[in-house]
Amino acid sequence: MQYLADGLRLPTNGLDYTILGIYFVVVLGIGYFARRSVKTSLDFFLSGRSLPAWVTGLAFVAANLGATEILGMAANGAQYGAYTVHWYWIGAIPAMVFLGLVMMPFYYGSKVRSVPEFLLHRFGPSSHLLSSLIFAVSSVLIAGVNLYAMAIVLEALIGWPQWVAIVVAGFFVLAYITLGGLSSAIYNEVLQFFVILAALIPLTVVGLKRVGGWDGLSDTLTGSHGDDFLSAWGGTGIGEPNPLGANWLTIVLGLGFVMSFGYWTTNFAEVQRALSARNLSAAQRTPLIAAYPKILIPMVVVVPGLIALAMEPTLGKEGSDLQYNDAIPLLMRDLLPNGVLGIAVTGLLAAFMAGMAANVSSFNTVFTNDIWAAYVVKGREDRYYLATGRVVTAIGVLMGMGTAFIASSFSNIMNYLQTLFSFFNVPLFCVFIIGMFWKRSTAAAGFWGLLSGTVAAMVNYFWFYKQGVVDIPSDQGANFVSSIVAFVVGGVVMVAVSAFTRPKPIEQLAGLVYGTRSPGMAEPPAAGDDAWYRKPALLGWGAIVLAAACYIPFSI
Numbered sequence: 001m002q003y004l005a006d007g008l009r010l011p012t013n014g015l016d017y018t019i020l021g022i023y024f025v026v027v028l029g030i031g032y033f034a035r036r037s038v039k040t041s042l043d044f045f046l047s048g049r050s051l052p053a054w055v056t057g058l059a060f061v062a063a064n065l066g067a068t069e070i071l072g073m074a075a076n077g078a079q080y081g082a083y084t085v086h087w088y089w090i091g092a093i094p095a096m097v098f099l100g101l102v103m104m105p106f107y108y109g110s111k112v113r114s115v116p117e118f119l120l121h122r123f124g125p126s127s128h129l130l131s132s133l134i135f136a137v138s139s140v141l142i143a144g145v146n147l148y149a150m151a152i153v154l155e156a157l158i159g160w161p162q163w164v165a166i167v168v169a170g171f172f173v174l175a176y177i178t179l180g181g182l183s184s185a186i187y188n189e190v191l192q193f194f195v196i197l198a199a200l201i202p203l204t205v206v207g208l209k210r211v212g213g214w215d216g217l218s219d220t221l222t223g224s225h226g227d228d229f230l231s232a233w234g235g236t237g238i239g240e241p242n243p244l245g246a247n248w249l250t251i252v253l254g255l256g257f258v259m260s261f262g263y264w265t266t267n268f269a270e271v272q273r274a275l276s277a278r279n280l281s282a283a284q285r286t287p288l289i290a291a292y293p294k295i296l297i298p299m300v301v302v303v304p305g306l307i308a309l310a311m312e313p314t315l316g317k318e319g320s321d322l323q324y325n326d327a328i329p330l331l332m333r334d335l336l337p338n339g340v341l342g343i344a345v346t347g348l349l350a351a352f353m354a355g356m357a358a359n360v361s362s363f364n365t366v367f368t369n370d371i372w373a374a375y376v377v378k379g380r381e382d383r384y385y386l387a388t389g390r391v392v393t394a395i396g397v398l399m400g401m402g403t404a405f406i407a408s409s410f411s412n413i414m415n416y417l418q419t420l421f422s423f424f425n426v427p428l429f430c431v432f433i434i435g436m437f438w439k440r441s442t443a444a445a446g447f448w449g450l451l452s453g454t455v456a457a458m459v460n461y462f463w464f465y466k467q468g469v470v471d472i473p474s475d476q477g478a479n480f481v482s483s484i485v486a487f488v489v490g491g492v493v494m495v496a497v498s499a500f501t502r503p504k505p506i507e508q509l510a511g512l513v514y515g516t517r518s519p520g521m522a523e524p525p526a527a528g529d530d531a532w533y534r535k536p537a538l539l540g541w542g543a544i545v546l547a548a549a550c551y552i553p554f555s556i
Helices: 014-037 041-049 053-064 067-089 093-109 115-123 125-158 162-210 213-225 248-266 268-275 280-311 324-335 340-376 382-409 413-437 443-465 475-499 536-554
Strands: none
Touching: 014 041, 014 162, 014 340, 041 162, 041 268, 041 340, 041 382, 053 162, 053 268, 053 280, 053 340, 067 248, 067 280, 067 324, 067 340, 067 413, 093 115, 093 248, 093 268, 093 280, 093 413, 115 125, 115 268, 115 340, 115 413, 115 443, 125 162, 125 268, 125 340, 125 382, 125 413, 125 443, 162 213, 162 268, 162 280, 162 324, 162 340, 162 382, 213 280, 248 268, 248 413, 248 475, 268 280, 268 340, 280 324, 324 340, 340 382, 413 443, 413 475, 443 475
8 A cells, every 4th residue: 555645634633632532532441341241261252142233233344344445445436436336235245144144053053153163163173273374364464454554544644653553553452352352342343333434424425515416426527537437337348448357247256256255254353243142143133234334335435435536636647646545535634624524533543443453353262262272272271261362362463563564565455455355265265155055075175175275366366467377457356366266276176075085974064064953053054944044034134135235236
């Protein structure tokens, strides 16, 4: 990510800093009061599985609504136009509905503490350890992205040096997670969700008024960039050039299926919020509740990017010191008065902290339970693992500070994040979906499918794309292709290895494969009376949000 332009320094005053200070006090206060409920490791890592669905639902969407998404998707809106909505309505909602209706019964019913732990039961220790290591690495890398993005934004906007911004935000995230565990992170994410909206909604409303409303925005951008710029599907025919560098097939398969489902159904930073719900019904409703505000997020993230481009036509142009990443800070500088400006800066900081906290809290859970307790120090008392989780939280924050500078080698932080997802989440989804629906898949197939899919995505990106062996127009297009390659290679390898290895006995797969039932599971994912498709309320939630997600992108 390139440094923001020097001219974007904001005219902050004492009122703005007071608002920022109040927010920090509230964040630490939530961590302090949540500390009282942390008595066991289950309380620390999964909030004792006690939270209501509306809390976990808002935390689910807030954990994803980090500043990397706010800055990155606004930048994508300015660069690619309406194509960016595909990351929401095609690349999020269907997968969130699938997670709630189909996959949460497997996760919650088996009482696992993490996504990799499910692989331990389904495929054995080899797949479990490999997936744990992969997830631990990716969590630290993504946490570093949030820290790096926050540092350069705060340096440009209010003059904080990068290292000060990194240390301050890292300290507050470390403090409230160490004190209150996941409960503290989740309740802070609920607060951060509203703070973020309080920052983005005024920015969007005032910005639209400045450019003459939607009609004025549309006239300006279609006049300068053509009719397809505000069309979700225009110019995406196979063989047609477009700024995104992807056609409808790679959008639907690469983004809408493998990358989207890989992220939303296996990314533990998201799934952990649903696992903390008080019962299976609340766990299933968590991603469905989150899907409703997710539908509307483009209105306050993508639209500001379009407004910034209309207000400043040189944005991202060669020779200009304003990059696409400057879209949100540009609007903040030009549109917001003091006081509201303080809320906007606080909202950005809240978004950075939400994204980092989600990854740190999932990292400490996976490292403590799936690596340390499973393979390094086994069989200790619960108090030991609770203390280990707190130490690992500090280590995760420090490692995130170190990996923050890896992101500096990428010109667009959203490209970097999507690259990580294609490497790590898509192969994991491939193994999950085949293992959940095919009883014949074996332990060896799970391990080699996960490893081969990860390697295949890296080979496609670093060799075929970066070395120019295959001509792919853009980084985002390369990520879509890498995702497809990872899924196909992982799936083929799993089928091939399963053909030559012996599967687990059927009784050991009870509750782990769709259509099987385990007596030990409280609410098993079986094709019986309690199956998801026999629950009209859940179906109603899912059908409404899925219909909206399918209709909206085809209407623009």
